Amino acid sequence: MFEILEKYYLGPKIQYALVKAPLIARKAEAGQFVILRVNEKGKRFPLTIADFDRDGGTITLVFQEMGKSTHLLGQLSAGDHIMNVLGPQGNPTEVEKFGRVVVVGGGIGVAPVFPLARKLKEHGNEVTAIIGFRSKEHVFWEERMRSAADRLLIATNDGSYGEKGFVTEVLARRLESGPADRIFAISPAVMMKAVADLTRPLGIKTIVSLNSMMVCGMGMCGACRATVDGKTRFTCLDGPDFDGHQVDFDELISRLGTYREEENVSFERWRKEAKHGN
Numbered sequence: 001m002f003e004i005l006e007k008y009y010l011g012p013k014i015q016y017a018l019v020k021a022p023l024i025a026r027k028a029e030a031g032q033f034v035i036l037r038v039n040e041k042g043k044r045f046p047l048t049i050a051d052f053d054r055d056g057g058t059i060t061l062v063f064q065e066m067g068k069s070t071h072l073l074g075q076l077s078a079g080d081h082i083m084n085v086l087g088p089q090g091n092p093t094e095v096e097k098f099g100r101v102v103v104v105g106g107g108i109g110v111a112p113v114f115p116l117a118r119k120l121k122e123h124g125n126e127v128t129a130i131i132g133f134r135s136k137e138h139v140f141w142e143e144r145m146r147s148a149a150d151r152l153l154i155a156t157n158d159g160s161y162g163e164k165g166f167v168t169e170v171l172a173r174r175l176e177s178g179p180a181d182r183i184f185a186i187s188p189a190v191m192m193k194a195v196a197d198l199t200r201p202l203g204i205k206t207i208v209s210l211n212s213m214m215v216c217g218m219g220m221c222g223a224c225r226a227t228v229d230g231k232t233r234f235t236c237l238d239g240p241d242f243d244g245h246q247v248d249f250d251e252l253i254s255r256l257g258t259y260r261e262e263e264n265v266s267f268e269r270w271r272k273e274a275k276h277g278n
């Protein structure tokens with residue numbers, strides 16, 4: 001059993017949870033995730049390790065209430081326990097001194113971007129963070145991100161805070177003003193596709209963290225498969241990070257859309273509206 005030490009809302013339907021998990025905290029690295037089962041009635045589902053404190057023995061989770069399992073987790077309070085937390089799972093994000101790096105986080109994707117930006121900075125990179133939200137009330141972790149990056153740019157879809165528009169528009173302007181040596185994007189699949197479409201013609205290597213559906217989390221069921229460079233890869237074992245220019249996003253979005261109509265609708269919107277997509 002894993003005790004929840006702190007829990008509160010960061011925004012509409014977005015919650016923060018600090019969980020006691022000393023063995024996971026000891027090994028966790030940016031880019032990895034845990035697989036949770038809230039209680040015996042809940043299903044297993046993945047959440048990214050948004051932060052970890054090795055000395056304090058805690059991990060931080062930031063999650064959006066989507067369906068039954070995330071809602072079940074959302075109903076717990078500080079002092080309650082999660083039945084299973086398995087991890088750290090997946091491969092840590094490969095970080096070295098690249099030079100000028102841009103990290104792009106959209107919505108709930110801002111949480112995993114935080115430990116990544118911090119690690120990139122520790123490795124001597126100059127880090128620009130671009131984070132995007134639907135509107136001002138959805139903005140979270142601004143100060144954390146400011147502390148982790150050299151420069152922070154915030155975008156909201158409706159312009160109620162920061163720059164108006166999608167993170168890709170802010171990214172395009174950033175790339176017009178100066179080159180970048182590496183880009184990382186963590187956001188809904190449609191946004192990662194748009195980032196990859198923007199950076200492909202510029203030849204800037206772009207790493208994305210795939211949010212495929214997961215069932216077993218250990219390479220057995222195939223639920224998380226994605227086509228990368230023409231080959232089938234398992235997000236849980238081979239990822240979650242992949243070269244964004246090699247990911248078949250249309251297939252990924254279509255598979256996610258099998259379960260989530262909203263993803264298809266927003267993909268169509270992106271196709272029509274994104275200035276830099278194809």
Ligand SMILES: Cc1cc2nc3c(=O)[nH]c(=O)nc-3n(C[C@H](O)[C@H](O)[C@H](O)COP(=O)(O)OP(=O)(O)OC[C@H]3O[C@@H](n4cnc5c(N)ncnc54)[C@H](O)[C@@H]3O)c2cc1C
Pocket residue numbers: 033045046047048049062063064065066067068069070071108111210211212213214240256259260261
């Ligand atoms: C490696 C990885 C890391 C993740 N990290 C986080 C995180 O840090 N915070 C967070 O809030 N979420 C994260 N997710 C997504 C999270 O796992 C899902 O939102 C969760 O499994 C939904 O479970 P549920 O029972 O609440 O909803 P369900 O009832 O299973 O689904 C509710 C709705 O959400 C859709 N959905 C379910 N899973 C996904 C998904 N992976 N991508 C897009 N839509 C989905 C379903 O199609 C459905 O329409 C991550 C996913 C992966 C693969």
Ligand code: FES
Pocket residue numbers: 213214215216217218219220221222223224225234235236237
């Ligand atoms: S989730 Fe089952 S193979 Fe990846």
